Amino acid sequence: MRLVDYLDKGASLGPDSPCVTTDGRTRSYAEVQELSSRISAALAARGVRPGDRVAVLSANDPTAFTCVFGISRAGAVWCPINPRNEASENRELLALFGCTTLIFQERFAPLVAQIRGELTDLTTLVCLDGDVDDTLSWDDFLGLGAGDVDVPALDDLAMIVGTGGTTGRPKGVELTGTNLETMTAITLMSYPFEGRPVYLALAPLTHAAGVLCFPVLALGGEIVVMRDPDIGAFLALIERHRVTHSFLPPTLIYMALGHERLDDTDLSSLQCFWYGAAPMSAARLDEALRRIGPVMAQLFGQTEAPMMISTMAPRDHFRPDGTVATERLASAGRPAPLVTVAIMDENGRLRARREIGEIVVRSSLVMRGYHRDPQATVAASAFGWHHTGDIGYLDDNNFLFIVDRAKDVVITGGFNVYSTEVEQTIMQHPAVQDCAVIGLPDDKWGERLTAVVQLRTGETLDPSEIKSFVKQRIGSVKTPKQIEVWPDLPRSKVGKILKNDLKVKLTSHQA
Numbered sequence: 001m002r003l004v005d006y007l008d009k010g011a012s013l014g015p016d017s018p019c020v021t022t023d024g025r026t027r028s029y030a031e032v033q034e035l036s037s038r039i040s041a042a043l044a045a046r047g048v049r050p051g052d053r054v055a056v057l058s059a060n061d062p063t064a065f066t067c068v069f070g071i072s073r074a075g076a077v078w079c080p081i082n083p084r085n086e087a088s089e090n091r092e093l094l095a096l097f098g099c100t101t102l103i104f105q106e107r108f109a110p111l112v113a114q115i116r117g118e119l120t121d122l123t124t125l126v127c128l129d130g131d132v133d134d135t136l137s138w139d140d141f142l143g144l145g146a147g148d149v150d151v152p153a154l155d156d157l158a159m160i161v162g163t164g165g166t167t168g169r170p171k172g173v174e175l176t177g178t179n180l181e182t183m184t185a186i187t188l189m190s191y192p193f194e195g196r197p198v199y200l201a202l203a204p205l206t207h208a209a210g211v212l213c214f215p216v217l218a219l220g221g222e223i224v225v226m227r228d229p230d231i232g233a234f235l236a237l238i239e240r241h242r243v244t245h246s247f248l249p250p251t252l253i254y255m256a257l258g259h260e261r262l263d264d265t266d267l268s269s270l271q272c273f274w275y276g277a278a279p280m281s282a283a284r285l286d287e288a289l290r291r292i293g294p295v296m297a298q299l300f301g302q303t304e305a306p307m308m309i310s311t312m313a314p315r316d317h318f319r320p321d322g323t324v325a326t327e328r329l330a331s332a333g334r335p336a337p338l339v340t341v342a343i344m345d346e347n348g349r350l351r352a353r354r355e356i357g358e359i360v361v362r363s364s365l366v367m368r369g370y371h372r373d374p375q376a377t378v379a380a381s382a383f384g385w386h387h388t389g390d391i392g393y394l395d396d397n398n399f400l401f402i403v404d405r406a407k408d409v410v411i412t413g414g415f416n417v418y419s420t421e422v423e424q425t426i427m428q429h430p431a432v433q434d435c436a437v438i439g440l441p442d443d444k445w446g447e448r449l450t451a452v453v454q455l456r457t458g459e460t461l462d463p464s465e466i467k468s469f470v471k472q473r474i475g476s477v478k479t480p481k482q483i484e485v486w487p488d489l490p491r492s493k494v495g496k497i498l499k500n501d502l503k504v505k506l507t508s509h510q511a
Contacts, residue, residue: 001181003072003158004150006217007032013220017196020062021241022225029220032066039070041145043101046124050075051154053097057081057090057104057112060205060225063128063138067103068210075151076101078159080206083108085162089170091115093162094122096172096371106130153177160371161303172371173303180214182365183301186308186336187215191297192271193245197221200246202234203495208277208299211306212247221245231255235265242269249495250280254433257287258456270295272314276307278496279402279420281427282329289317289324300332300402302388304367304380308336309359309388310400330424331399332392339363341400343393348383351393356403359392360385391418408499410439412447415477422480425473426451426466431459436489436497437480440506451480452502454489461485 010019011029019029027035048054054071056078058064071078079097081090083105094102094115101124104112109132116122125135136144156176163171199216201223203209213223224241226234231252237243248256253275256262273292275285276299288296298312312333319325335341342350343357351357366386369377380387391409392402403418410417419437426435434454439447455461463483471479490501 001177001184002153003078003177003180003214004036004069006184006214007036007069010217010220017220018222019217020065020223020225022060022062022227026222027062027066032069035063035066036069036073037148037150038142038145039067040073040149041147042141042143043070043074043076043145044149045144045146046101046141048074048076048101048124050151051157052076052101053079053099053160054101054103055079055081055094055097055099056206057083057102057108058128059083059105059107060201060209060227061105061128062225064103064105065205065210065213065223065225072153072158073150075153077153077157080159080161080210082162082204082206083111087111087114089162091118093170093172094119096170097160100124101126103128106132109135157368163303171373171376174368174371175306176368178364179306179367180211182338182363183211183306183308184215184218186311186338186365187212188218189337190308190311191245191274191313193219194271195244197244197271198224198241198269200224200226200234200237200241200243202226202229202252203247203249203277208274208307209247212245212274216245231259232261235259235261238270239266244269244271245274246270246272247274247276249277250275250284251278251434251491251495251497253280253288254284257284257291258433262291267293267295272297274299276300279423282326282424283428285317285329286324286326294318298333300400301365305339305361305363305365305386305388308365309339309341309361309363310334311336328397328399331395331401333400334398335400336363336365339365341394342385344383344385344387353396354393356391356393358406359388359390359400359402361388362386408438410437410447410449412439412442412445412449412481413477414446417449417478421474422449422451422470422478425470425478426453428473429461429466429469431455431461432466433457433459434489434497436499436502438499438503438506440482440503442481445481448482449478449480450482450484450506452484452486452489452506454486 015030018026019032054076103126126141158177160172201209273295300310301307310333340362344360391404408419422437433456442448490498
């Protein structure tokens with residue numbers, strides 16, 4: 001399926017039904033279809049042909065979201081560009097992808113001005129919501145189109161997604177219509193969908209929040225789009241729109257658990273509240289199951305295998321007798337129905353149950369490859385499996401446990417310490433809001449196990465208390481030698497803690 005086929009499928013179930021709602025204004029499926037057709041025709045009028053790359057640079061916005069379907073209807077390839085990236089990273093991604101067209105919001109005009117001059121392939125710039133010099137206004141752009149332009153893509157390539165450049169030059173992940181169709185099928189197979197879904201998108205549509213819209217559209221559901229992140233508004237919208245499905249990374253779920261309005265909000269409409277993109281504290285997940293409800297649903301994936309390598313439906317969080325299955329809250333669920341997961345050693349041999357190694361995957365969920373980077377593509381698919389870069393194991397009940405990213409294992413005093421285990425332990429302390437565990441260079445230990453802790457609002461804590469707390473639970477080897485208490489932690493665009501930034505800051509302070 002093309003991306004636009006999800007919209008058209010939803011429209012076939014009711015063209016007058018609400019499709020996208022933002023700021024109290026709702027567009028029906030017929031209206032979104034009509035606008036996507038106009039966008040498709042306008043792109044064709046500007047010379048965009050099937051297979052061309054079209055970039056969208058925008059915060060959450062219903063018109064920008066509709067552009068995705070117009071791009072697909074024209075047979076072009078959607079390239080989401082994150083507005084929180086540095087100008088140099090976005091310039092590099094646009095050049096790597098060979099984008100001919102960039103559609104952007106006026107608020108990002110200064111960013112566009114920094115990058116456009118060096119991009120010779122970029123011949124068309126369109127501003128969604130304002131007038132910018134040497135750029136087509138939205139009305140002028142739409143006025144270019146005529147006729148019905150609805151063509152199949154040259155091949156199955158649907159989108160190219162940047163991986164980010166925090167650990168080197170950014171890569172472009174090629175995702176096909178088949179990849180996203182597999183993800184959609186897994187979503188519909190693995191999680192509850194009763195009646196017509198209403199999906200609330202607070203997280204960026206350029207990331208997980210965007211692709212989770214496709215299964216909702218296939219059922220004729222409604223997408224409620226939040227332009228800016230606000231936990232109070234998020235809770236109010238769940239109640240007002242009787243939201244059935246949503247997704248937040250753990251950091252924002254922690255904020256919701258700490259919000260004064262949570263316990264007074266009617267959350268009874270929720271069927272499925274997805275969490276993912278980073279490990280979630282088992283202690284805070286237990287709290288969420290009690291306070292948000294028995295609707296929490298985990299998903300584990302990565303850009304290269306979107307969202308659904310493993311799944312954990314709401315019912316999997318409980319034992320048959322209805323009590324919380326605390327023994328599996330730290331897991332990433334079971335391998336998804338259309339995905340084979342195995343654990344591999346460094347020589348390509350598959351490991352037995354409960355043995356730790358790299359998590360590898362086989363599935364039509366896995367990307368076509370890295371754009372214009374055959375060496376990286378070959379490396380990621382060594383021994384005939386996609387390599388996730390995550391370290392973990394499968395237990396006797398086929399639940400997948402991720403113990404760390406390969407690059408985040410700390411070797412201290414000759415012992416391998418998995419940072420995730422230490423983080424999960426620290427997060428059990430009632431005063432802790434969030435934390436990250438890293439290794440810093442140390443003459444004695446090789447790497448010094450270091451924890452950076454963010455406390456809950458109004459809490460104070462002596463670092464020695466954290467050390468005692470961890471030592472009592474998992475022993476002295478896994479107890480951080482250094483504890484830092486910070487008011488906040490550096491995070492990526494989707495809320496992941498940037499451990500490399502922590503290392504750079506702490507190392508520079510100690511130099």
